Amino acid sequence: MTASAAPEDAARHPPEFDGFPYLVTRVGRTPLRHIALLPAEWSFDRQAEAVRRQVRANRLDTCLCLGLASAVFVDADGTEFAGSPLCWGIPVVGAIALPEPLASTPDLLARQAALEAFARRNPASGYLVGDGLEGGRRATPEEVKRLSGRDEDGIPRGLRRCAGCGAFRGDYLAVRGEGNGDRTPRVVPVHCGCGNHNRCARCGGPLAEWRLSSYFFAEADRAVRYLAAYAALGHRCVP
DSSP states (O other), X not given: OOSOOOOGGGSOOOOOOOSOSEEEEEOTTSSEEEEEXXXXXXXXXXXXXXXXXXXXXXXXXXXXXXXXXXXXXXXXXXXXXXXXXXXXXXXXXXXXXXXXXXXXXXXXXXXXXXXXXXXXXXXXXXXXXXXXXXXXXXXXXXXXXHHOSBOTTSOBTXXXXXXXXXXXEEEEEEOSOTTTXXXXXXXXXXXXXXXXXXXXXXXXXXXXXXXXXXXXXXXXXXXXXXXXXGGGGGOOOOO
């Protein structure tokens, strides 16, 4: 997960799934698109609130898909806008929970079966090695001087232990192509456990051990590592 991500244009673009309404969650900037059905009998206001609740918990860009030319996009920061056409890639099903369980109506069961068949017809090929958000920003000469090297304990300069969770956080100077292969000196933010804001909308637990699409400090081996957004697909709610 430390190399650059597969480019967005590498994704195959199947026809849009027509089992509206549903949510599509963008997994980082990878081609992966998680699809979760919504009840057709819900009002627009209830569907819109569902996508808002999803984004508030997950902090992932999500789209409420109402038709082939009708969609409401909600960015990870909560910004909303109407849009068309829909943005498509590789479908993923059943990995990101909705805020509430849905009743198994005949309509929902039929659309779920159609969705699973759609996903089987359009499988992923190859593999992902990042999610396209690894960049950071170019370091200034002053930052290169201030952040270069490590202290006597092997901790990169610029990182400090968090008083809340005990993990390290701060600014890290990437000079060996960490994350995206770019050896231009870059400053990347390192988040501790307190900075993990990606939550499951169902159980409220973290979607992964660390914040998605972000760097963390693995203290055991004194290494700064990147956690791609598709780590969220491995989350399972604890009863």
